[in-house]
Amino acid sequence: MDDDDYWNSSETKSNALSFDDDVLSPQEILAIGQRQYSGQKDDSIFANTVVNTSKPLLPLNTLISPKVVDLLLLAQSGKDPGSDRTTDNEETVAMTLKKLVLNRRCSLHLHRSMKSKKEMLDGAIAIGDGNTILTVVLFLIQTLNKKLVYELLSSRPVALNHYISFLQNEGKITELTDLLTMLGRGQEAVMYQFQHYVKTQGNNVEGLLKKLTHLMANHLNQPGSDAQQVKMVADYVKLLEWQKYANKSELNNKSALWCLAYCCANNWNDTVGNMMSPMTVCQRQQISPLQYDWVVLNVHAKSARWDVVESLFTKKDWFGRTTVSSHIPIETLLARLNDVCADKRLMATCLAKVTSVEDRLRLAQMYKVEAVVIETLAKQKDRLALTNYKMTLNPQSEVYILAENTLRDTSIKWKN
Template sequence: MSSLRRESQDEEEYWMKSRVNKSKFNLFDDNVTVENAEELAKSKKLLTQFEDDDVDTVNWDDTPVSSETESSANSGVTGRVSFTPSSLESVTPTVQYSKSQEKLHSLTSPSSARSLEDEIPSYISTSSGSKNLEEEILYLRRALKKARELKFSPEDTIRKMILGEPYSLEVFRSKEEKLQLLDKAIQVHDGNAITAVILFLRQTIKPSLFNLELQRRPVAINHYLSYLRTHYDFKELGDVLGMLNRTEEAAILKYKQAISAPDVRGKMNALRGCLKAHFIHEPDLAHEANLVEQHAALLERQWPIEDTDSKSEAQGNPLFKQFPRKVSILNMPLITTLYYCCFYHGRDAENLLTSPFAIKKQHQLSDKQYVWTALSARSRLKQWTGIEELLTAKGWFGSTKKVSVIGFDKVCEILHRTSAPEEILSKYLRMIDGSERRLNIARKYKCHEVVVETLVYLRDRQELQVYASKLPPGSLGLRNAQDALRSSTIKWKT
């Protein structure tokens, strides 16, 4: 018993004589904290230097801990008091601090008045990281500063967009804020701002919601369609027009896409597909459907004609030698195709693709269109007999008469343009109705015989004398004028 009492007294005396100040730190106090340990560690100079990442472990008497003890200490929680598994006399509490823990404590300590922005330079200077990390932190710091200076209301953002100042749309996160931004852009009537906000909405909200909200705003729809047309986004443009039930615009868009195909065969197929998908089933587009049908049919006619004529020209056809083809007939307009067929295939039967009359019939050309075109082709070929056949119509009881649906003045204009002989031109000048009109056209084309005949018919002696004085000597017109002036059977106007 006496020995036990002695040991107890010795232990009490040992702890009473310890250099540990129990007022500041008590190992057996349940309220011990990291802050107490830190304060004690600082007083003993046990913390590592700020620049060193290694962990230093010391005893309470400032002596280093052996590797074995350090290993056992590291198995505990860093930053807390640890004990060796020996008896109470050999208890050696240690404190461990790493570099990152010390920095974290300094940044989060309530007593520290420095902000995150203030700590960034010090972190950069003490960090062993690369230059890229340093530049990234500096960039983020500048971006943070600029972001704090910006105002994020829809009104201020639209104002900055109009004035060309820096702005950001990414700060608007909710659907309501984005729609408010779009409504504000529409309200100020700025097309660039409207388009920019629409594209932002397209990227950040679901397509179904985007389409729904866009349909509720006709102004936004028009700007969006204009943007798609300008940037040739025809697929999206067609989808939007179909969604809006603007079938006519969608059909015309598809037609334009079809005719832009570089290959003729591909263009024919595209036109047929476009006709079937967008025109035939729309009653309001019946007229347009007929035009698309004629366009496709014209290409289907031009393709074999071009193929046949190119081979005939290569084989040395005399007509192609005399009048060489300047361009291909493919993709040419209807009237040009008719003129081509009238010029090179004017006598072909109606059952042939090259027949001008078959073209007139299939494409529903008027008589004026057909006569004008055929007359121009035959006049250039100097086919005067063909012109007469074209202008001859059957009358009653098998009789024939000269008829021109375009007017004989137009016939004379075409003949004069193709340098027709004077007797051919005079023949059709005499068929012009109206003496004054005939006289003016005959003077224009210098058909002296017709001018003299018309002046005699009008019994205008004075005008005939003036006109005869201008005629060249020995000309047929001058002789006719002199004979008329000497005639005693003509009753002139007084």
């Protein structure tokens, strides 16, 4: 039998040693020197007979790998080679934090002392990993008095904020309220309750109205309450009362501006005093004139009701001239009118309100309101600029003819 046949035989394979595995049992390690194979002589290094000192000794590491030597020594000591060198009780805070960050299995309950728990919390904060911080905080909540944990968190805002976010996301409003109240942040706790009710009640206007009315009576209508918070919740209660009156599912739990847009689209002609009138909604919810103008503009522009838009934003003065009257800043108004493809005549009326000649010319060119460009260049008496601008216009178009007629106007004293 040649060498290849020998090593490929099933008997040899079954008896061959394998060092591929990292862990061997103590019995396997101790048996290494006790097995006898065909062809092995009595002067093997594992034999019990005295080694012939006349022969040269070979270093042990040339015969057995260092890993096997370590395992042999570990087996001699009586310990399990498959276990970690460091016992669970010897695990340090740093080792536990490392396992948490690497998402490895570990037990935080090994750290029983208050000192080690504080070290673990501060170490997690220093690392800056949110999951690790939250895991440690939840462990502290589980193993310590809540009051003590809250005191620890009060001086560690990073950990406190992570825990607050956790309670809020999980909908644990009672625990969150207890925490903030104990920390002297009762008004903030009330606002978290308000947000939770709005989020969880959905379209249940009746249920939400009852909860917010209770919140107002028991927490907000008390001495020392924040006036701005009280007003905000009170306004929302008034909106819910209006939605309950309207009795339309598409309005339930919607914002005041959304409700105003609905009324503008469906109840525009209702007189003031009618609950569904846009002006009534504005008065009840104290919607500002700027917000009102913006909603009306977008609602009626979307349905191409330019007569309403024009009547809202343009007025006649004592001399019969049309002027613009809007709470929206003029450049913002022009940009929006351009976006909704408003009539050029309306754009020209708005451009007339721009007091600066330079700004009016810039905006007219930007939005391609040719009539205003021609008129402004004529007022500047800039014949050359008007001639060049005329070359950019479509020949024989209305604005092209306007430019030509303006250039021929002999009453204008051109400066060039």
